[in-house]
Amino acid sequence: MSGVFSPTRANIKERTLRTDKWWLEPAITFGVLFSFVIYATFRAFEGANYYKDHLISPFYSPCLSEACVPEATIFGWTPVSAQIFNFALSPALIILIFPLGFRMTCYYYRKAYYRAFWLSPPACAVAEPHTKYTGETRAPLILQNAHRWFFYAGLVFNVFLTYDAIISFKSVEGEWGHMSVGTVVLLVSSTLLWFYSLSCHTCRHTIGGRLKHFSAHPVRYKLWTWVSALNHKHQQFAWYSLAGVAFADIYVRQVATGAWTNFYFF
């Protein structure tokens, strides 16, 4: 017997005496994240319906594979073979490790999935079911310390996705100065991703948090206060940006399959 049932502790049989709906938040988190994972997996393997008339799905950008639709590539640059070990690889599978890694190692998502998926713990003051716990001290969870590298990669991806949003100001014929619903969708999605990245704890640390002496670095201190203000909302940006990316992909897919028409404002 360990934990709250240890012989030295108050003899209470219940795992928790909480009377509120403590299970609701992890249940919702589980439902939403699980649905996203299922959808993202399906889309990553689909390998089609990711480009239509200057709209590219964020799941497939940057499109680096030889299998990419030529219009979806960056100036025709396709450094990755379409097949690896005779296995046809969807262009999304080549790149998704980076945004996936960024979210998997994110300090907010760690809280969310440790609670919702691993029940470690399911909620505060609710005994977890595991008999042993070593936290993030050994493999594989020690890899959470790679968050910084995924953060840098995430910034590069944000540049690509912002470029995609700018490209969507083209008409179907390729003329600049037009705007469609798809443009708004990609703009909102990429903006939310910037907010998510810039509010990140690693960003806060890199920009100034690692300093010992704020008064000796007034500019970095000022930047740190701005990022700290964003950091308060990191959880919200994590969810909004996830929803933004998912919706952008759904929108592009629907337009690409012909199910929806991309309406142009001008």
Place this chain on the structure above:
Amino acid sequence: MARKLNLRIWRGDSTDGGLKDVQVDVNEGEVVLDVIHRVQATQMGDLAVRWNCKAGKCGSCSMEINGKPRLACMTQVASFDENETITITPLRAFPIIKDLVADVSFNYKKAMEIPAYEPPKNLAPGEARMEQIDVERSQEFRKCIECFLCQNTCHVIRDHEENKKSFAGPRFFIRIAELDMHPLDILKNRKRTAQEEHGLGMCNITKCCTEVCPEHIRITDNAIIPMKERVVDIKYDPARMFAGLLKREKRN
């Protein structure tokens, strides 16, 4: 006007114990500690409860109220439904002494393991000067009243007794962070010892410490995660390791 309140209070010691039902008068505006005192005065004269300031500043009356780690003196009875039975137990992460009193000495032992502030050698007492923006960062951590609710709710030790020897807990991570962020502290190895001796790597950021802190210290965001990032700086950041190697190469 007084009304009746139903309570379940844990009574016992390290040999045995259980929840006892009791009904007690409660007046408007009272907190849980008030009704515990009334129970003690009228029905359970030998009920053990630790308390002191009744103002949320001494951190003595930490207990679990309806399963949530809270200060009894800061928990309004009116925050519960009138017909609700309120369950009161001692802190469940620490050994029980008697009734609502747990043995929190674990925390004092851990406190002694954290090296104290080390000022620069050339500064005489009274000569140290800091600017306000440097002070502000650690002032948040100095609000800690040592109620140990964060320690109590942290699953690393609450659910795993065996981790107590290798894990200092959130209260002491804010102490380490405060010192590591202190511009005048010269002790160099706080990051490394935080990870290797005080168990920072065992924290999995589930933020329960922040949720229960009565002083609303953002323990996870402002102390634990910044310390984890500082550990990444010295242990897991290949770019910085490479830069460090280059520097050493130059010096040689």
